[in-house]
Amino acid sequence: MVSAVLFVSFFLLLLLNVPISVCLGLSSACAILYSGTSLTIVATNIYSGISKFLLLAIPFFVVAGSFMMYGGISRRLLNLFNKLVGHVTGGLADVTTIACMFFAAISGSGPATVSAIGSFMIPEMTEKKYDTSFAAALSACAGAIGVIIPPSIPFILYAVAVGCSVSDLFIAGVVPGILIGVLLMLVSYYQAKKHGWHGNATKATAREVWVAFKESFLALLSPVIILGSIYAGICSPTEAAVVGVVYSFIVGTLVYHELKWKDIVQSMIDAVLISGSTLFMVGITTSLGRVLTLKQIPSRLCTMLTSVSDSPIVILGLITILLLIVGCFMDNISATIILAPMLLPTVLECGLSTVQFGVVMTMLLAIGFITPPYGINLFVASQISHEPLMKIAKKAVPLMLSMLIAAIFTMAWSGLTDGIVHLFT
Numbered sequence: 001m002v003s004a005v006l007f008v009s010f011f012l013l014l015l016l017n018v019p020i021s022v023c024l025g026l027s028s029a030c031a032i033l034y035s036g037t038s039l040t041i042v043a044t045n046i047y048s049g050i051s052k053f054l055l056l057a058i059p060f061f062v063v064a065g066s067f068m069m070y071g072g073i074s075r076r077l078l079n080l081f082n083k084l085v086g087h088v089t090g091g092l093a094d095v096t097t098i099a100c101m102f103f104a105a106i107s108g109s110g111p112a113t114v115s116a117i118g119s120f121m122i123p124e125m126t127e128k129k130y131d132t133s134f135a136a137a138l139s140a141c142a143g144a145i146g147v148i149i150p151p152s153i154p155f156i157l158y159a160v161a162v163g164c165s166v167s168d169l170f171i172a173g174v175v176p177g178i179l180i181g182v183l184l185m186l187v188s189y190y191q192a193k194k195h196g197w198h199g200n201a202t203k204a205t206a207r208e209v210w211v212a213f214k215e216s217f218l219a220l221l222s223p224v225i226i227l228g229s230i231y232a233g234i235c236s237p238t239e240a241a242v243v244g245v246v247y248s249f250i251v252g253t254l255v256y257h258e259l260k261w262k263d264i265v266q267s268m269i270d271a272v273l274i275s276g277s278t279l280f281m282v283g284i285t286t287s288l289g290r291v292l293t294l295k296q297i298p299s300r301l302c303t304m305l306t307s308v309s310d311s312p313i314v315i316l317g318l319i320t321i322l323l324l325i326v327g328c329f330m331d332n333i334s335a336t337i338i339l340a341p342m343l344l345p346t347v348l349e350c351g352l353s354t355v356q357f358g359v360v361m362t363m364l365l366a367i368g369f370i371t372p373p374y375g376i377n378l379f380v381a382s383q384i385s386h387e388p389l390m391k392i393a394k395k396a397v398p399l400m401l402s403m404l405i406a407a408i409f410t411m412a413w414s415g416l417t418d419g420i421v422h423l424f425t
Contacts, residue, residue: 071252
């Protein structure tokens with residue numbers, strides 16, 4: 001009965017358009033009051049949920065990404081990739097995808113990646129006669145790589161929720177993120193060939209490429225410094241985030257001279273807003289998780305899934321469908337914190353490791369960035385391109401299918417995640 005009170009109150013509050021974090025907190029309180037337990041457990045678990053050193057990495061990665069966007073780093077990366085592949089068929093689409101992959105290794109945020117790269121590339125692709133809706137759809141899909149290629153904010157939250165190594169998750173996310181990028185470029189090439197979208201009129205000379213490389217060298221070093229310090233064991237993810245902030249500040253102000261005081265203030269505001277809402281969600285969902293555990297809901301969900309079929313393939317298929325549906329209605333941060341502890345016992349029985357499931361879960365929920373009604377990347381791309389949201393969503397379908405294929409392949413072959421982790425440990 002306590003479970004019924006929890007979920008009924010949650011969905012009633014959702015129907016009243018109450019913010020999801022408040023829905024979670026109030027439904028947890030309702031369930032606790034119904035069970036006769038003191039509400040002190042809510043405050044205690046909220047504090048324990050947010051008092052983790054690892055969570056400090058979130059605001060620092062946001063600031064580092066903002067500094068690099070305002071400081072000219074992302075623009076120089078785009079210029080280099082444009083010189084390298086902008087002349088081939090679908091070249092500008094490849095530039096968009098590759099740039100999103102690099103910026104993903106800086107910001108850790110999907111919407112931030114779409115905003116930083118899409119604001120440059122969507123107008124550029126439109127000018128070169130690409131379909132504007134496709135350009136926006138590609139930016140939205142490639143921007144989703146921002147939560148898969150490390151550093152990744154959802155990876156950090158998954159590690160906190162289930163108690164695994166965030167460094168292992170960062171290592172495991174590299175190859176699946178690159179796989180998504182490659183598949184997106186293949187789809188883009190097919191679309192460009194079909195519709196006759198050509199790249200730049202002329203191929204860049206070796207001298208032009210060299211000049212662009214020299215200008216972007218410090219920009220190219222940024223993900224190497226951030227991720228290299230983590231993989232080499234020199235820094236923890238939180239310390240690496242601080243290094244990223246300091247590095248991007250120095251490059252943006254003293255080298256490129258493009259990071260202004262107003263940009264620094266705006267970066268701080270963005271960090272406060274994003275990390276504040278994220279930490280509030282972490283605290284509330286930690287309290288909710290405690291209620292769920294006390295009422296044995298995760299174990300009951302595990303029993304329910306395994307009672308459907310004895311086949312791990314069927315069970316994993318059901319979990320895949322569940323995550324795709326949840327991603328349509330809930331942001332990946334909320335979904336990760338709520339569902340990861342509930343689903344982990346089941347997927348472990350199906351043969352997946354904790355790290356492999358973390359990567360797969362993030363990949364599946366990332367598709368929710370492009371699926372209405374949530375579809376935050378679609379909204380960002382729509383604002384940049386001024387194209388109707390549903391028109392962009394329609395163009396994104398083949399791109400989303402390639403992302404789903406990458407997620408299923410990662411689920412089927414542990415070598416893409418666990419195998420890579422073993423190479424570095």
